[in-house]
Amino acid sequence: MMTxxxxxxxxxALQLAARGLYTTTPNPRVGCVLVKEGMLLADxxxxxxxxxxxxxxxxxxxxxxxxxxxxxxxLEPCSHHGRTPPCADALIxxxxxxxxxxxxxxxxxxxxxxxxxxxxxxxxxxxxxxxVPARELNAGxxxxxxxxxxxxxxxxxxxxxxxxxxxxxxxxxxxGPAARKDGHHWRARSCAVLTGIETVLADDAQLTVREVExxxxxxxxxxxxxxxxxxxxxxxxxxxxxxxxxxRETEKIAALEQAGAKVEVLPDSSGRVDVKACLKxxxxxxxxxxxxxxxxxxxxxLLEAGLIDELLVYMAPQLLGDAxxxxxxxGELVSLAQRVNLAWLDVRQVGPELRLRAQxxx
Numbered sequence: 001m002m003t004x005x006x007x008x009x010x011x012x013a014l015q016l017a018a019r020g021l022y023t024t025t026p027n028p029r030v031g032c033v034l035v036k037e038g039m040l041l042a043d044x045x046x047x048x049x050x051x052x053x054x055x056x057x058x059x060x061x062x063x064x065x066x067x068x069x070x071x072x073x074x075l076e077p078c079s080h081h082g083r084t085p086p087c088a089d090a091l092i093x094x095x096x097x098x099x100x101x102x103x104x105x106x107x108x109x110x111x112x113x114x115x116x117x118x119x120x121x122x123x124x125x126x127x128x129x130x131x132v133p134a135r136e137l138n139a140g141x142x143x144x145x146x147x148x149x150x151x152x153x154x155x156x157x158x159x160x161x162x163x164x165x166x167x168x169x170x171x172x173x174x175x176g177p178a179a180r181k182d183g184h185h186w187r188a189r190s191c192a193v194l195t196g197i198e199t200v201l202a203d204d205a206q207l208t209v210r211e212v213e214x215x216x217x218x219x220x221x222x223x224x225x226x227x228x229x230x231x232x233x234x235x236x237x238x239x240x241x242x243x244x245x246x247x248r249e250t251e252k253i254a255a256l257e258q259a260g261a262k263v264e265v266l267p268d269s270s271g272r273v274d275v276k277a278c279l280k281x282x283x284x285x286x287x288x289x290x291x292x293x294x295x296x297x298x299x300x301x302l303l304e305a306g307l308i309d310e311l312l313v314y315m316a317p318q319l320l321g322d323a324x325x326x327x328x329x330x331g332e333l334v335s336l337a338q339r340v341n342l343a344w345l346d347v348r349q350v351g352p353e354l355r356l357r358a359q360x361x362x
Contacts (some may be wrong), residue, residue: 014074014137017029017054019031019045020046021188025286027141028046028137030053031045032073034058041061053077053078062094067095068095069094072100098125099123144288149283151290151310179353181212188214190218191290193290194292195292197226197228205293219285221278221282222243227247241260241261244266245265245273246268246274266281275302275305296326296327309359309360310357311360312357314354
């Protein structure tokens with residue numbers, strides 16, 4: 001039987017898990033709180049793959065006092081040997097008598113086995129408390145584990161009339177400094193930032209995190225079917241760049257790789273880059289969340305293919321007119337049945353702009 005106190009402790013565990021927002025990839029973000037007789041013993045959170053999990057941090061801090069305690073964890077304790085030993089075993093060895101988990105692990109190597117191991121050891125186990133915020137925190141990890149694809153979030157800066165650039169391509173800056181800084185938070189939490197070659201050619205974008213502190217830069221990914229990437233492009237500076245192409249031009253590939261990029265050739269039947277194959281490849285590389293920062297062509301292609309999960313729109317209080325470019329090239333819809341339906345996840349003001357976050361129904 002859950003109590004209000006259980007919810008309070010789990011809320012604390014979720015706050016701890018969120019500390020790993022920028023750093024835990026490819027692992028999930030997890031927090032743990034140890035409580036005995038209504039008092040906090042210790043807590044912990046997972047910071048980085050290869051380092052101790054949240055439960056281990058909390059147990060080490062509690063020491064022998066953990067015997068007889070309740071552990072609140074935002075994700076089912078793991079039951080398998082990965083880079084670190086199973087957390088379920090650590091909880092059992094520490095003498096914890098009750099475990100409250102927010103959600104079952106989506107990793108097929110765990111998927112309920114951790115909870116069963118705890119129950120078999122005589123520990124009282126409850127699962128599902130505050131599972132909605134727990135799933136939100138790790139939506140990308142869950143999708144990668146269950147579908148073999150990352151969560152794809154497209155960030156778009158646009159005017160009130162839905163325009164992202166003038167007809168001549170000018171777009172800097174539609175939004176102000178506050179919105180741009182906020183966008184860098186979303187870059188920092190993403191495993192990869194994805195764009196098209198047209199954006200690189202037009203803006204010479206770097207796609208690095210600069211406005212917020214982070215110990216990890218996301219992988220920078222460019223879809224470049226015909227390998228038009230200039231060797232002088234700013235995005236090539238510093239490495240950590242992946243280029244997907246549709247043609248196997250040996251000399252250009254060698255030159256790009258010499259410049260610090262990795263090139264993968266993944267063509268579709270029409271001679272363009274196979275975008276879904278790219279996303280599957282990114283998932284195989286451990287990418288949980290991919291942030292798209294691209295123009296109307298790539299956004300339209302991704303929307304038509306049903307590959308975008310969320311839209312992150314910064315709407316500026318301005319009008320750019322009918323001749324300006326729209327947010328997504330999707331062609332003409334002849335029936336309302338063809339429309340893309342959304343559900344609002346969050347709406348707030350960031351500086352003078354509105355930040356609209358919406359989930360796409362599929």
